[in-house]
Amino acid sequence: MPSATLIGQSVLSGVFIGALYGLLGLGLSLSWGMLRQVNLAHFALAFLGGYLTFQLAGRLDPFVTLAVTVPLFFLAGMALHWFLSRYAADMLNTLLVTFGLTTIIESAIQRIWTADFQRMESAYGAMRWKVGAFYIPFPEAATLLIAMALCGAMWALLRFTDFGRAARAMTEDPAMAAAFGVNEKRLGYVISGLAAAFAAVAGMCLALTHTLAPVQIYAWMGVVFAGVMIGGLGSAIGPLAAGILIGVSEALTMALTAPTWAPLVSFTLLIAIILLRPARF
Amino acid sequence: MRAAGGFVLFGLALGAIPFLGLPAFYETFLYLLLHAVVLATSWNILSGYSGYFSFGHGAFFGTGVYVTAALVAQYDWHFLATLPLAAGAAAALGLALGAVVFRVRALRGELFALLTLAITFVLATIMLNKVDGGPGIQVMTDIPRLAPTASGALYLLMLAIALLALWSARAVFYSRFGTGLFAIHDDEDVAEVMGVPTYRFKLAAFCLSCALAGLAGGIHAVFVSYVTVAETFSIALAVNVVLMSALGGTRHWLGPAIGAIVITALLYGFTAGEAPVLGRALVGVILIAVIVLMPEGILGKLLTPSPRKRRARTNSGTEPELRSGNERAPSPNSEPMLVARGVSKSFKGVQALVEASFEVRRGEILGLVGPNGSGKSTFINVVSGHYLADGGSLLFEGEELLGRPAHRIARAGIARTYQVPRPFAHLSVLDNVALPPMFGRVTMDRASAEAEAWRWLEFTGLAGKAHARPAELNLHQRKFLELARALASRPKLLFLDEVLSGLTPTEMDEAIRLVRAIREQGATIVFVEHVMRAVMELTDRVVVLTYGRPIAAGLPRDVMRDPQVIDAYLGGRMREEGSIYA
Numbered sequence: 001m002p003s004a005t006l007i008g009q010s011v012l013s014g015v016f017i018g019a020l021y022g023l024l025g026l027g028l029s030l031s032w033g034m035l036r037q038v039n040l041a042h043f044a045l046a047f048l049g050g051y052l053t054f055q056l057a058g059r060l061d062p063f064v065t066l067a068v069t070v071p072l073f074f075l076a077g078m079a080l081h082w083f084l085s086r087y088a089a090d091m092l093n094t095l096l097v098t099f100g101l102t103t104i105i106e107s108a109i110q111r112i113w114t115a116d117f118q119r120m121e122s123a124y125g126a127m128r129w130k131v132g133a134f135y136i137p138f139p140e141a142a143t144l145l146i147a148m149a150l151c152g153a154m155w156a157l158l159r160f161t162d163f164g165r166a167a168r169a170m171t172e173d174p175a176m177a178a179a180f181g182v183n184e185k186r187l188g189y190v191i192s193g194l195a196a197a198f199a200a201v202a203g204m205c206l207a208l209t210h211t212l213a214p215v216q217i218y219a220w221m222g223v224v225f226a227g228v229m230i231g232g233l234g235s236a237i238g239p240l241a242a243g244i245l246i247g248v249s250e251a252l253t254m255a256l257t258a259p260t261w262a263p264l265v266s267f268t269l270l271i272a273i274i275l276l277r278p279a280r281f
Numbered sequence: 282m283r284a285a286g287g288f289v290l291f292g293l294a295l296g297a298i299p300f301l302g303l304p305a306f307y308e309t310f311l312y313l314l315l316h317a318v319v320l321a322t323s324w325n326i327l328s329g330y331s332g333y334f335s336f337g338h339g340a341f342f343g344t345g346v347y348v349t350a351a352l353v354a355q356y357d358w359h360f361l362a363t364l365p366l367a368a369g370a371a372a373a374l375g376l377a378l379g380a381v382v383f384r385v386r387a388l389r390g391e392l393f394a395l396l397t398l399a400i401t402f403v404l405a406t407i408m409l410n411k412v413d414g415g416p417g418i419q420v421m422t423d424i425p426r427l428a429p430t431a432s433g434a435l436y437l438l439m440l441a442i443a444l445l446a447l448w449s450a451r452a453v454f455y456s457r458f459g460t461g462l463f464a465i466h467d468d469e470d471v472a473e474v475m476g477v478p479t480y481r482f483k484l485a486a487f488c489l490s491c492a493l494a495g496l497a498g499g500i501h502a503v504f505v506s507y508v509t510v511a512e513t514f515s516i517a518l519a520v521n522v523v524l525m526s527a528l529g530g531t532r533h534w535l536g537p538a539i540g541a542i543v544i545t546a547l548l549y550g551f552t553a554g555e556a557p558v559l560g561r562a563l564v565g566v567i568l569i570a571v572i573v574l575m576p577e578g579i580l581g582k583l584l585t586p587s588p589r590k591r592r593a594r595t596n597s598g599t600e601p602e603l604r605s606g607n608e609r610a611p612s613p614n615s616e617p618m619l620v621a622r623g624v625s626k627s628f629k630g631v632q633a634l635v636e637a638s639f640e641v642r643r644g645e646i647l648g649l650v651g652p653n654g655s656g657k658s659t660f661i662n663v664v665s666g667h668y669l670a671d672g673g674s675l676l677f678e679g680e681e682l683l684g685r686p687a688h689r690i691a692r693a694g695i696a697r698t699y700q701v702p703r704p705f706a707h708l709s710v711l712d713n714v715a716l717p718p719m720f721g722r723v724t725m726d727r728a729s730a731e732a733e734a735w736r737w738l739e740f741t742g743l744a745g746k747a748h749a750r751p752a753e754l755n756l757h758q759r760k761f762l763e764l765a766r767a768l769a770s771r772p773k774l775l776f777l778d779e780v781l782s783g784l785t786p787t788e789m790d791e792a793i794r795l796v797r798a799i800r801e802q803g804a805t806i807v808f809v810e811h812v813m814r815a816v817m818e819l820t821d822r823v824v825v826l827t828y829g830r831p832i833a834a835g836l837p838r839d840v841m842r843d844p845q846v847i848d849a850y851l852g853g854r855m856r857e858e859g860s861i862y863a
Contacts, residue, residue, distance in 0.1 A: 038391050087573040092334055092390050096527070096572050099336075099520060103565035107558045218516045222399035229392070263406040267399050271381055274392075 002255050005133045010255040011248055016140035018247025019147040020209065022240030023202040024220060025228045026151055027195035033234020034171045034191050036091050037084050041098040042199050043217050043224070044105035049073060049203020050212050051113050054120045062122050062208055069200040077196025078189045085188060102217065110214045117211040124208060139208035146201060147240055154194075154236035167191060171234050223250075226266035230273055245269070284451065292444050299433030310549065312436040312504065315443040316497060317545040320518070321525040321537035322446040323493035326453055327486040328523075329531030332466035333390060337378075337397030339518035340404045341371040341491040345498020347408050350418040350508045360422040364499045371495025372488045374400075379487040383480055398519070405514035417509035420502050435504050442500065446493045450534040453486070457719045457727065462486055463532075464716055467705035474665045476691035476720030476770065517561070521548070524568045530578025532707065539579055618643040618805055619664070619774060624673035624683075626659055626829075633659040635829040636673065641774065646796070646806045648820035648837060650813075652850060656829040657809045658700060661776045665697045666690040677774070694722045696772035698763035700779045700809075704751035711747040714738055714765045721770030730769075737765040741795065757788045761795075768799060775799065776807045781815055793819060817841070825849065 031037045049069050056065045088094045127138035158164035169177040170184050178184045231238025250262040328334045345367035352358040382396050427434040453459040461482045464472035473479045529540025551560030619641040626634040634656045641647050649657050662668040666687030675682040704713050714734035718725045738744040741761040781789050823840045825833045827849040833840045
């Protein structure tokens with residue numbers, strides 16, 4: 001049995017990785033739940049954001065790169081929505097088209113930054129605090145705070161503003177919402193733009209906390225989608241909560257068994273939820 | 282048996298290649314083509330036919346690879362002996378996954394796609410931990426001397442499996458099973474209500490699909506001779522397979538094979554050249570282009586008949602014979618056929634049916650009327666098995682229906698129409714009507730089902746449109762298609778859900794004539810309708826529902842004068858002014 005400190009440190013790292021799951025899941029949850037688009041390219045976009053941050057990091061502070069990537073990705077998200085809403089009629093087709101897009105972006109990344117692992121060098125990499133018996137690395141803590149802030153802000157936006165009310169009405173019944181004066185087209189562009197902008201932020205966090213490689217794009221899909229499905233489609237807080245649940249379970253699995261078993265956790269949780277609460281889906 | 286002859290000739294022709302003494306390159310290249318053909322064709326049996334896109338085909342293929350690799354390398358099995366196990370393990374995995382995910386009703390396609398994507402990583406993890414150990418497995422084995430060279434022998438084995446896969450895909454395509462899968466693709470709920478055992482069919486198709494992929498994996502393990510987790514469980518394989526099938530056409534058994542040949546040749550050109558990365562990107566571009574520009578694929582585009590080439594069958598079949606009068610028993614006091622006792626159903630607090638109790642008597646036309654939202658359609662949905670009732674009992678000829686899956690209710694002899702027609706969009710009108718007799722009370726083979734379908738198309742006046750797609754029909758024809766489809770299963774009890782709404786007065790008269798003719802043949806009918814003229818003209822008895830409760834039952838004229846009924850329809854104020862049907 002590992003020591004209490006090790007378990008505690010594992011839980012902590014599980015929370016940190018879970019925050020990144022939640023951050024990646026936020027955009028997915030919005031486009032799947034509200035626009036009925038299963039956007040696999042979200043992961044490729046996040047990695048593209050990570051690589052852009054990596055590229056700009058020589059000249060700019062990683063956090064400052066967001067000023068470049070976020071507006072850029074917002075536009076990319078709008079363009080993607082234009083294409084999907086025009087050409088990919090049903091949900092399965094959005095999935096197929098964005099799968100194609102993923103391989104294109106992946107190839108482009110590989111062409112520009114090679115297939116090798118890349119690690120962003122920044123002043124933040126070495127920063128960490130010791131709190132009691134535990135170490136808290138700055139990049140991970142920053143990711144957690146950003147994830148909480150963005151998910152919380154999105155939740156409040158959906159809950160308390162007219163934009164949010166319109167978006168929720170559109171989620172429920174797009175045609176009916178349109179009949180009551182919701183400009184669902186414009187709303188779709190904004191939501192898709194936001195989702196992509198969240199991918200840019202997630203990419204920055206990825207670059208801060210992880211080494212980057214094009215093949216890694218696929219490694220995140222299973223876990224994050226599991227989190228989105230467990231957390232609830234269209235929800236802003238759900239994916240973060242589910243992500244942290246998965247992250248902590250994975251970290252504990254790693255600490256108690258072997259690190260190589262961790263990928264099984266999210267899948268097992270998802271299957272368990274399908275079996276126990278099939279009505280959710 | 283022309284097809285069988287074709288397969289044999291084709292197999293013999295391709296089987297002769299290793300004996301021609303060509304350079305080994307050709308055997309290897311042809312092997313890779315056939316390998317792709319097997320994977321795409323097997324993928325299509327579930328995913329193309331039924332529309333459940335799997336992104337985990339690599340996982341099932343990889344299962345086969347690893348079963349064979351492990352048994353050969355670690356337990357010294359003969360490689361041919363491992364193949365049944367490779368296929369069996371992949372099928373078992375598919376069965377387990379399908380048993381979980383096919384239970385989900387909403388979001389099914391997307392959930393299935395993502396779960397199969399996830400299973401690839403899960404399996405990779407398990408294999409890495411339990412079987413492989415990290416560095417990979419060296420597969421050294423005796424390859425049976427089927428041909429002058431080892432690569433020739435493997436080519437012949439893959440050829441055999443390719444023929445098996447194509448033969449299976451073709452057999453499924455033309456069978457009852459295949460028809461059921463295509464119906465699931467278009468509208469799974471309706472397919473189930475028409476008697477297709479959707480859960481079982483999906484599982485069976487998934488098993489077959491996985492078994493073939495596992496078989497190909499077993500041979501491929503020997504072909505590559507050194508297997509690693511990273512190479513085997515790659516997501517690229519799944520993407521390529523989807524792309525091949527989509528490109529060739531998922532709605533035909535041969536489509537994926539054509540796509541497989543095109544894509545493999547294309548990719549081979551790129552990897553042999555100097556731009557493998559560009560090749561990957563190109564695959565993505567083609568995938569998007571195909572989905573956007575050619576959603577039916579190459580073969581789908583070639584095979585869609587142009588409207589001019591279609592002809593209605595010239596010699597019209599016999600009119601459906603009207604059965605003799607002794608089968609017709611419309612006396613008002615006859616025995617109850619369907620007895621509802623305390624049937625309840627609520628949706629998130631809205632009580633759609635509140636302990637509804639009434640009966641349908643054999644041979645009658647029962648009018649089920651009530652204001653909008655009174656629970657009429659809910660009742661039909663409960664009887665047909667689409668909704669699960671919260672409580673109560675529903676006896677059909679003495680047997681409990683509640684809790685039975687919808688396809689077994691259809692098989693007991695209950696059919697329904699949908700208020701808003703729900704034809705299978707990608708099936709021809711003829712196939713739409715031929716489906717229910719294949720899965721109904723008497724299960725017919727395809728040929729007799731088509732003959733049956735022709736009769737009902739003529740009965741409803743749709744014979745001229747037999748080869749059209751439902752989208753080409755107007756509303757009145759779609760409503761009649763609903764009728765023809767319900768009738769073709771020869772139901773004992775038929776629910777007609779607002780078949781008259783939206784029809785012009787002339788069309789309505791025609792429909793009323795049809796309903797009469799249906800009853801003449803001995804079917805019992807529950808007629809849900811707002812058009813009071815038709816209700817009064819057609820029905821023997823009427824049951825009135827309001828707020829999910831029956832409030833009156835009896836002869837149409839009596840019921841319509843009942844003050845409670847008038848209240849329900851028009852509000853209390855109108856009572857003095859007379860009945861709603863004056």
